[in-house]
Amino acid sequence: xxxxxxxxxxxxxxxxxxxxxxxxxxxxxxxxxxxxxxxxxxxxxxxxxxxxxxxxxxxxxxxxxxxxxxxxxxxxxxxxxxxxxxxxxxxxxxxxxxxxxxxxxxxxxxxxxxxxxxxxxxxxxxxxxxxxxxxxxxxxxxxxxxxxxxxxxxxxxxxxxxxxxxxxxxxxxxxxxxxxxxxxxxxxxx
Ligand code: ADP
Ligand code: 5GP
Numbered sequence: 001x002x003x004x005x006x007x008x009x010x011x012x013x014x015x016x017x018x019x020x021x022x023x024x025x026x027x028x029x030x031x032x033x034x035x036x037x038x039x040x041x042x043x044x045x046x047x048x049x050x051x052x053x054x055x056x057x058x059x060x061x062x063x064x065x066x067x068x069x070x071x072x073x074x075x076x077x078x079x080x081x082x083x084x085x086x087x088x089x090x091x092x093x094x095x096x097x098x099x100x101x102x103x104x105x106x107x108x109x110x111x112x113x114x115x116x117x118x119x120x121x122x123x124x125x126x127x128x129x130x131x132x133x134x135x136x137x138x139x140x141x142x143x144x145x146x147x148x149x150x151x152x153x154x155x156x157x158x159x160x161x162x163x164x165x166x167x168x169x170x171x172x173x174x175x176x177x178x179x180x181x182x183x184x185x186x187x188x189x190x
Contacts, residue, residue, distance in 0.1 A: 007094055008188055009118055010034070011102045011109050011165075012181075014125035015158040016079075016151040017137035019171040023125060024103050026178050031185070035098040037090055040066065043081040046142040056086075074104070074111035079150055083108070099189075106161035113164075121188045123181060124165035128172040130155055 010027070014020045028034050040056045042063050051057055058066075063082045066072060075084030085104060093100050102112070109122060127133040133155060137148045162168045167184050171177040 007097065007099055007119060008185070009100045009102065009112075009120050010185060011104060011112065011120060011122045012125060013104060013106055013109055013122075013161070013165065014171075015127065015133060015155045017133050017140065018125045018127040019136070019174065019177070020103050020125050022174065023171065023178055023181060024101055027101055027181065027185070030182060031099065033097075033099050034101050035093050035096075036101045036103065037085055037093065039083050039085055039104065040072075041081055041083045043079075043083070048142070056089075073115070074108040076105060076107035076111075078105055078107070079147065079154070085112075106158065106164060109161075109164060121185065122165040122167070123184060124162040124168045125171050125177070126159065126162065126168060128170055132172075 012020045012024055024036055028036055038052065038054070038056060040058055040063060042058060042060045043055070045051070045055070045057050049055065060082065063084070066084070066086070067075060071086055071088065072084040073087055073090060075082060083104070085102065085108060090100060102108070104112070112118065112120065127136065130152070134148070134152055137143065137151055143151070169177055169180045169184075
């Protein structure tokens with residue numbers, strides 16, 4: 001992956017439901033130059049999700065075809081669905097001199113970390129507690145109960161990977177959490 005070293009690439013990961021999608025959107029609003037890397041997934045779209053903005057929604061055969069053709073920088077199977085970062089979409093962002101924001105899990109982070117030339121800033125978001133996480137997953141009201149359970153079950157394994165990241169930020173109060181993330185990004189950029 002060749003790119004201008006001034007571009008920064010922020011990875012936001014968290015246990016599902018801790019708030020990384022919410023925070024990613026706030027970063028994009030605040031920093032005009034940041035674009036979110038839109039992943040491919042075989043998961044079905046949620047009611048509020050838009051093709052090409054939240055994800056590129058594809059079927060499993062097409063996803064596997066892209067794996068064979070080496071079209072992903074990284075991919076993982078998460079909660080029974082495939083998710084991946086396509087080379088094409090990232091290269092387009094870099095060509096336009098954008099800073100890039102990845103909302104990917106710890107497996108994808110480990111794979112991207114192998115590209116030593118990347119100017120990565122890895123941030124892990126944690127909820128204030130597992131109970132609060134459950135509330136958020138339920139309130140989001142986008143996933144069936146068994147899917148919420150599956151995501152909660154992954155909490156301990158997911159959280160253990162916080163050690164792979166440069167910073168860990170607790171998302172209790174959203175505004176405060178965002179301020180911390182903003183400070184971390186500004187420090188890296190300056
Ligand atoms: P993720 O992308 O990590 O799965 P989301 O950003 O979708 O998580 O957040 C999960 C739910 O929690 C959403 O309904 C979101 O509006 C809500 N949420 C996010 N941050 C907070 C917060 N600090 N306090 C309360 N609710 C929050
Ligand atoms: P969701 O189904 O809630 O949108 O996402 C589930 C998990 O998949 C989240 O942890 C999210 O960060 C992760 N994810 C989304 N896109 C990608 C991707 O392209 N690669 C990897 N490795 N994980 C992803």
